[in-house]
Amino acid sequence: MRCPYCGHLDTRVIDSRPAEDRSAIRRRRSCDECGKRFTTYEKVETIPLIVIKKDNNREQYDRTKIETGILRACYKRPVSADAIQKTVNAVETEVFNREEKEVSSTVIGEIVMDKLKSLDAVAYVRFASVYREFKDVNTFMEEIKKFLDK
Structure with missing residues (x-):
């Protein structure tokens, strides 16, 4: 995952848990380059309806x-x-x-x-x-x- 602050490609997952509605995974990430933290959400891709x-x-x-x-x-x-x-x-x-x-x-x-x-x-x-x-x-x-x- 690309860091939204510095653009570096190496980030690591610090914490994962289900999102509030349980339809996605909330991940806290940390950038190996600048050290800043950010949150991403991972959701199952559905077929376009x-x-x-x-x-x-x-x-x-x-x-x-x-x-x-x-x-x-x-x-x-x-x-x-x-x-x-x-x-x-x-x-x-x-x-x-x-x-x-x-x-x-x-x-x-x-x-x-x-x-x-x-x-x-x-x-x-x-x-x-x-x-x-x-x-x-x-x-x-x-x-x-x-x-x-x-």
Whole structure:
């Protein structure tokens, strides 16, 4: 690993431990040349995932879009930041465990709704109202009835 301070190629690992979300390894390194210390993160490289949108456009998977959607749904709800991150991680894990190179945004939306259903009922209905593009109160009420019946 190249030292970010002096550019020297020889650095050594002083300490390794799992990162907070356990999806990466955090390493403390020391440069043999200048003696300065820095931190690196090592993460498993995943295959690039392509998302097929509703209009059939394709774009690269972006975790922040899922995170933003869930954050909006949970806005002013008694849901902790930790619970939101765990939900985002669970959605991402389920998407990547499909081991497909392309996945429909509809599939991702359904996974998010499934996770939100058990996280917070209001957040679920908020997300569903945007995701399913409710046109009127009747379609909104039908979704709430489906939720209450389960």
